[in-house]
Amino acid sequence: MEVLNEVKFTMPSLSVNEGTARAFVSSFIVQADPTVEELSDIRTAVSEAVTNAIVHGYRGTEGKIELTVRLLSGREIYIRIKDSGCGIPDVKQAMEPLYTTSPEEERSGLGFSVMESFMDKLTVRSRVGRGTVVTMRKRLSVHGR
């Protein structure tokens, strides 16, 4: 799959950057002319992944979150969100709907479910003590062409 364009962005794990990450991804993918619904889906999935890195990866400590967005041939969007936080001991369990380790923060445990539902493909790789990499792909529709 050919990479037509790519941007990378690194930000501190501050909760205010959840909105920054959404704005950054939106401004990049607008060039591919997504529908309003596709843009909403991608913004939501990015928000969930970045929030997970902040809330679960770094758990109140400050670290870096790396965001990579690519526009691939075939109107496919590739998004990679990497943190160097505490990692996930059991990825399969973490991906179960409603599973959360932060009920006191009113985390609903739906983050991965939203990412899976709103994107075409989701991959989560994690190592305890090293961090987590979330990769998502979504193919945009060919509309009005």
Next chain:
Amino acid sequence: MDIDIRSENGAAIAHLRGEIDHHTAKDLRSQLDKFIINMQPELLAIDFADITFMDSSGIGLIMGRCKLMKECGGILEVRNPQPYIRRVMKLSGIERIVKVI
């Protein structure tokens, strides 16, 4: 993020404006809880008409307020979510717990 709460005859409407994520939910949660505890409304309707973005943090926010309203003897309602925000609500199954109009 902006919130405006109006109360009349035991019923209250909280009109929210802006984006709901983990960052903005903290302040919303605190303002709504303060109102619920102080005013003890019989009904609290949260109006989502001017919410332009919501991720699953919004689901946690609704579930938490629903629980607090029940503890205070009241009912929570969600009103006017945009179609896109309703999709997040449908995925969570929250409509089984809270009335969404």
